[in-house]
Amino acid sequence: MSTPTRRTPDHALQRPQKPRSAWKAVLALIALAVITVWCAIGVGVDFGAIARNWNNASGTLLQLAQPDYAFFPKTLTALGETVEMAVIATAVSAVISLPISFLASRATNPHGPLLAATRLVINVIRAVPDILYAAILVSVVGTGAISGVIALILFDIGIIVKLVSESLDGLDRGPQEASLAAGGTWVQADRVAILPLAMPAFVSQTLYTFELNIRASTVIGLVGAGGLGVLIDNVRTFYLYHYLSLIILEILILVVVIEFVSSTLRNRLAR
Amino acid sequence: MSTALKPERNVASPMERPVKPRRWGTKIVWLVVTVIVVVAFWNVDINWASLTNFPANAWKYLKLLFAPPDWSKTGQALDATLLSVQMAWIGSVIGIIVSFPLSFLATRGLAPIFVRWPMRGLFAIIRAVPEVVIAVLILSVTGLTPFTGALALGVGSIGTLGKWGYESFESVEPGPLEAVRASGGSRWQIMRWGVWPQAQPEVFAFWLYRFEINVRASAILGLIGAGGIGKMLTDNTQYRIWNAVGILLIIVIVVTMIIDQISGAIRHRIIYGSWKIVGFGRRRKSLNVATKNNATREGLNE
Numbered sequence: 001m002s003t004p005t006r007r008t009p010d011h012a013l014q015r016p017q018k019p020r021s022a023w024k025a026v027l028a029l030i031a032l033a034v035i036t037v038w039c040a041i042g043v044g045v046d047f048g049a050i051a052r053n054w055n056n057a058s059g060t061l062l063q064l065a066q067p068d069y070a071f072f073p074k075t076l077t078a079l080g081e082t083v084e085m086a087v088i089a090t091a092v093s094a095v096i097s098l099p100i101s102f103l104a105s106r107a108t109n110p111h112g113p114l115l116a117a118t119r120l121v122i123n124v125i126r127a128v129p130d131i132l133y134a135a136i137l138v139s140v141v142g143t144g145a146i147s148g149v150i151a152l153i154l155f156d157i158g159i160i161v162k163l164v165s166e167s168l169d170g171l172d173r174g175p176q177e178a179s180l181a182a183g184g185t186w187v188q189a190d191r192v193a194i195l196p197l198a199m200p201a202f203v204s205q206t207l208y209t210f211e212l213n214i215r216a217s218t219v220i221g222l223v224g225a226g227g228l229g230v231l232i233d234n235v236r237t238f239y240l241y242h243y244l245s246l247i248i249l250e251i252l253i254l255v256v257v258i259e260f261v262s263s264t265l266r267n268r269l270a271r
Numbered sequence: 272m273s274t275a276l277k278p279e280r281n282v283a284s285p286m287e288r289p290v291k292p293r294r295w296g297t298k299i300v301w302l303v304v305t306v307i308v309v310v311a312f313w314n315v316d317i318n319w320a321s322l323t324n325f326p327a328n329a330w331k332y333l334k335l336l337f338a339p340p341d342w343s344k345t346g347q348a349l350d351a352t353l354l355s356v357q358m359a360w361i362g363s364v365i366g367i368i369v370s371f372p373l374s375f376l377a378t379r380g381l382a383p384i385f386v387r388w389p390m391r392g393l394f395a396i397i398r399a400v401p402e403v404v405i406a407v408l409i410l411s412v413t414g415l416t417p418f419t420g421a422l423a424l425g426v427g428s429i430g431t432l433g434k435w436g437y438e439s440f441e442s443v444e445p446g447p448l449e450a451v452r453a454s455g456g457s458r459w460q461i462m463r464w465g466v467w468p469q470a471q472p473e474v475f476a477f478w479l480y481r482f483e484i485n486v487r488a489s490a491i492l493g494l495i496g497a498g499g500i501g502k503m504l505t506d507n508t509q510y511r512i513w514n515a516v517g518i519l520l521i522i523v524i525v526v527t528m529i530i531d532q533i534s535g536a537i538r539h540r541i542i543y544g545s546w547k548i549v550g551f552g553r554r555r556k557s558l559n560v561a562t563k564n565n566a567t568r569e570g571l572n573e
Contacts, residue, residue, distance in 0.1 A: 036364055042353070044418050045361060045421065050413060053414070131494060141328065144317070248408075251401070
């Protein structure tokens, strides 16, 4: 006796049909390629130049590979100034941006037009790179650390306000509602119910901004705003590449150390 | 019976407030931070008195910049901005092409440890060096051209893109990988059919994000002479033609914000599958909070 085997219907054996979206991908690829070529022409991409200039480049690279450690003592002032600029800018911008963050979050600011205005201003501030601020401020306030500090502060306010107000948006609003229901004003409710909750995020973002500042303050000096950047600008105009590589080495170590300390602290805060 | 309800002797009476815990560690950290800040203020070479006329000065210069900006320079400013954006695009393309294979080489499970750690070290070093410094280094090879700027942005992109790449490759679901391995897939096939389909949207989003960063960074590179926004800016600040600087700033801000919006909308589409205009206070209900937060933060660093 043969048991009847259950037959699989034919259509079940067929592969499901792939949705046809290949033409979209092809179109997108073509568009991207066209944009890339157009940009390449605009920028004047020329990989041949690298090969042609290789001779004088190899000399430079050789110099770069031999940092002149004797130059180190002369960089100390600039190095210190870089760190000081970062510290001052972080401290000042933290103080300024805490209240602004509360103005820029829907959770803590029920006033629609004020909210929109604050966000617009912050977005505008954030769209300008730090070094552009520095370049303008150098002409306005004069060269030196002061214009660098102000540039960093402007830059930081944009970042801290954005990150902190976003974390305010995501907070638990129960306690705030409770204090509003108990007759508190918005300011009181935010102070009592939201601020303690927001504190870890705020401190963490401030620390993070400090890391950014260290990196940024090394370069804003290129336009004359103090710190290691001034030194970079000096040595590069005289093609002193063995000094330059020492400065880069210093930046590298400074950034890595600060990032390590700050990320350790931030991880502890997050726990 | 009633004895059970009696509070024990050494428990504080319920009417008293609980004692606040003393956190000595936290206090010490705050003290150290305060000292550092005070020392920095004390020691820095700044004449704080000169700040008293800063508000008046700032107002004066704001008027010089924007009242009114020199509209006749609009075309020139647009050209400069366009060049910067093109630099950013080419930089991103170079960064993507180079970092994409490298980030596979830095992924746990896909590459052996003696390849992985050097790769990660390379990414970390590149991330620590600012783009301008990279540009100063490359200068000697290619000269002062927009191409140098694009190359510097490309090299700078390798650091961040490489890191985000291996992070998102490592955070994929292990199931499909196992399936490919179980059916006899090679290392390459595991990448192609196990890792890539999962990581793809996130990686595309990161590419776009890096392009946004590069748009900001490209403005900086002009300051050392690579052309574009930075060059026009230095040319005009040097001769104190403030209303031309004003129009340039307006165009930079508008263009940056437009690009951020477009790119943000595309990123949202790639990750969540729907179009949405992303604004300032968007909420990230996220697939992968950790990586994305990371990217956002890294993103803000120029």
